[in-house]
Amino acid sequence: xxxxxxxxxxxxxxxxxxxxxxxxxxxxxxxxxxxxxxxxxxxxxxxxxxxxxxxxxxxxxxxxxxxxxxxxxxxxxxxxxxxxxxxxxxxxxxxxxxxxxxxxxxxxxxxxxxxxxxxxxxxxxxxxxxxxxxxxxxxxxxxxxxxxxxxxxxxxxxxxxxxxxxxxxxxxxxxxxxxxxxxxxxxxxxxxxxxxxxxxxxxxxxxxxxxxxxxxxxxxxxxxxxxxxxxxxxxxxxxxxxxxxxxxxxxxxxxxxxxxxxxxxxxx
Amino acid sequence: xxxxxxxxxxxxxxxxxxxxxxxxxxxxxxxxxxxxxxxxxxxxxxxxxxxxxxxxxxxxxxxxxxxxxxxxxxxxxxxxxxxxxxxxxxxxxxxxxxxxxxxxxxxxxxxxxxxxxxxxxxxxxxxxxxxxxxxxxxxxxxxxxxxxxxxxxxxxxxxxxxxxxxxxxxxxxxxxxxxxxxxxxxxxxxxxxxxxxxxxxxxxxxxxxxxxxxxxxxxxxxxxxxxxxxxxxxxxxxxxxxxxxxxxxxxxxxxxxxxxxxxxxxxx
Numbered sequence: 001x002x003x004x005x006x007x008x009x010x011x012x013x014x015x016x017x018x019x020x021x022x023x024x025x026x027x028x029x030x031x032x033x034x035x036x037x038x039x040x041x042x043x044x045x046x047x048x049x050x051x052x053x054x055x056x057x058x059x060x061x062x063x064x065x066x067x068x069x070x071x072x073x074x075x076x077x078x079x080x081x082x083x084x085x086x087x088x089x090x091x092x093x094x095x096x097x098x099x100x101x102x103x104x105x106x107x108x109x110x111x112x113x114x115x116x117x118x119x120x121x122x123x124x125x126x127x128x129x130x131x132x133x134x135x136x137x138x139x140x141x142x143x144x145x146x147x148x149x150x151x152x153x154x155x156x157x158x159x160x161x162x163x164x165x166x167x168x169x170x171x172x173x174x175x176x177x178x179x180x181x182x183x184x185x186x187x188x189x190x191x192x193x194x195x196x197x198x199x200x201x202x203x204x205x206x207x208x209x210x211x212x213x214x215x216x217x218x219x220x221x222x223x224x225x226x227x228x229x230x231x232x233x234x235x236x237x238x239x240x241x242x243x244x245x246x247x248x249x250x251x252x253x254x255x256x257x258x259x260x261x262x263x264x265x266x267x268x
Numbered sequence: 269x270x271x272x273x274x275x276x277x278x279x280x281x282x283x284x285x286x287x288x289x290x291x292x293x294x295x296x297x298x299x300x301x302x303x304x305x306x307x308x309x310x311x312x313x314x315x316x317x318x319x320x321x322x323x324x325x326x327x328x329x330x331x332x333x334x335x336x337x338x339x340x341x342x343x344x345x346x347x348x349x350x351x352x353x354x355x356x357x358x359x360x361x362x363x364x365x366x367x368x369x370x371x372x373x374x375x376x377x378x379x380x381x382x383x384x385x386x387x388x389x390x391x392x393x394x395x396x397x398x399x400x401x402x403x404x405x406x407x408x409x410x411x412x413x414x415x416x417x418x419x420x421x422x423x424x425x426x427x428x429x430x431x432x433x434x435x436x437x438x439x440x441x442x443x444x445x446x447x448x449x450x451x452x453x454x455x456x457x458x459x460x461x462x463x464x465x466x467x468x469x470x471x472x473x474x475x476x477x478x479x480x481x482x483x484x485x486x487x488x489x490x491x492x493x494x495x496x497x498x499x500x501x502x503x504x505x506x507x508x509x510x511x512x513x514x515x516x517x518x519x520x521x522x523x524x525x526x527x528x529x530x531x532x533x534x535x536x
């Protein structure tokens with residue numbers, strides 16, 4: 001079994017997952033299921049002021065199958081080499097990146113011992129979950145900034161190298177709620193090799209072995225640029241409006257799945 | 269020429285078109301171009317309180333090639349048969365529906381002499397323009413209500429018969445700005461025979477002879493459901509999230525055009 005599956009599982013959450021101890025907590029229950037009574041590390045490093053985050057998640061996970069919930073936070077990059085910080089991850093069954101700013105995560109832990117440990121949790125079959133900013137960082141190239149609620153302007157999008165736990169996709173979160181369709185289309189236009197994955201709030205894409213499955217209240221949008229016949233994204237002027245023909249879109253709801261290699265959806 | 273082209277032109281505007289007398293007024297200039305010094309009727313019937321609308325448009329059109337701008341407004345449906353109201357449209361080169369509530373337009377003028385006159389302006393080669401609610405009413409079936417900024421829930425969408433000046437499409441406006449992608453996808457899921465057309469603010473689709481052309485600042489989104497391989501829209505529960513696979517989307521910017529019969533885009 002361990003040899004068959006060299007990697008673990010990603011739980012990529014669109015933000016605002018239900019954390020009410022009396023709520024449905026569909027997504028946190030899924031996280032707990034993968035942790036199977038082991039240790040879950042809550043990385044609050046995306047936030048400048050993570051006060052309260054840990055308490056909230058501790059209450060939310062209290063009656064779920066998480067053996068131990070431990071916070072990982074540091075103010076500065078230099079702390080990412082601290083022995084006690086690193087040790088926290090040694091026996092972790094999973095890691096959960098809470099929300100904030102995706103650049104905080106990558107600039108603080110990129111190319112540090114912490115990043116190596118996160119990768120090793122994943123490679124030995126653990127779960128890496130992330131919500132909001134914690135979702136965006138999972139890909140090779142991540143979306144950092146771009147206007148919501150308007151059609152993409154060429155030159156408006158900011159991207160940066162992410163943690164690279166999943167390749168050939170680019171992730172956006174709070175998707176329908178913040179009207180981010182335009183910017184995800186814009187990101188895919190830059191290089192249709194990447195599949196755009198837009199995740200609604202309280203919704204998650206669970207990825208294992210090139211297979212994506214949807215849980216939660218909203219939808220996961222998959223933007224496939226393979227068949228794009230024209231786009232103006234390489235034009236010189238930054239403020240012109242995106243034009244892009246023949247994009248394929250899938251709207252996936254709970255139970256739907258998607259084969260990331262074949263780029264094909266399957267219904268519930 | 270008159271025999272070759274039995275119908276006029278539609279200018280379908282996504283709302284908030286530039287009306288500043290010192291602004292670019294790309295869309296109003298296009299309207300004026302089609303009016304060619306003739307009479308333009310501003311129908312403010314979509315609004316309960318159209319005070320100020322006429323003044324604003326009068327200022328905006330003042331230095332453009334509109335010979336005469338006349339307001340058409342009535343409070344109640346019974347007035348839609350008034351002789352003086354009807355006469356206003358007799359020699360009109362164009363009609364412009366301002367914004368408000370699309371149901372005000374259809375419930376007030378549907379199946380009245382006014383509606384017949386609007387149709388005859390169009391059929392004798394005139395221009396029918398409409399912004400926001402005035403855009404939505406142009407299709408056979410129009411979108412009336414549906415939540416913005418979230419993924420479509422089955423049962424959440426309200427549609428009604430429109431003026432039917434353009435067939436086999438359904439129009440949405442304030443499109444990227446109000447995050448209406450989800451609801452337009454939902455509308456197309458209901459019957460992929462209709463092409464979804466989502467128009468951004470200060471942007472217009474000019475339709476003549478099954479040919480659509482884009483002008484303005486934002487984009488026109490075309491949602492083509494022809495290839496949809498699966499959707500759950502016919503399922504019984506109203507509050508479940510839309511699932512819909514293999515939708516084709518085109519993002520069209522100024523200068524791009526679209527062949528409505530062949531359903532094919534063409535770049536600028």
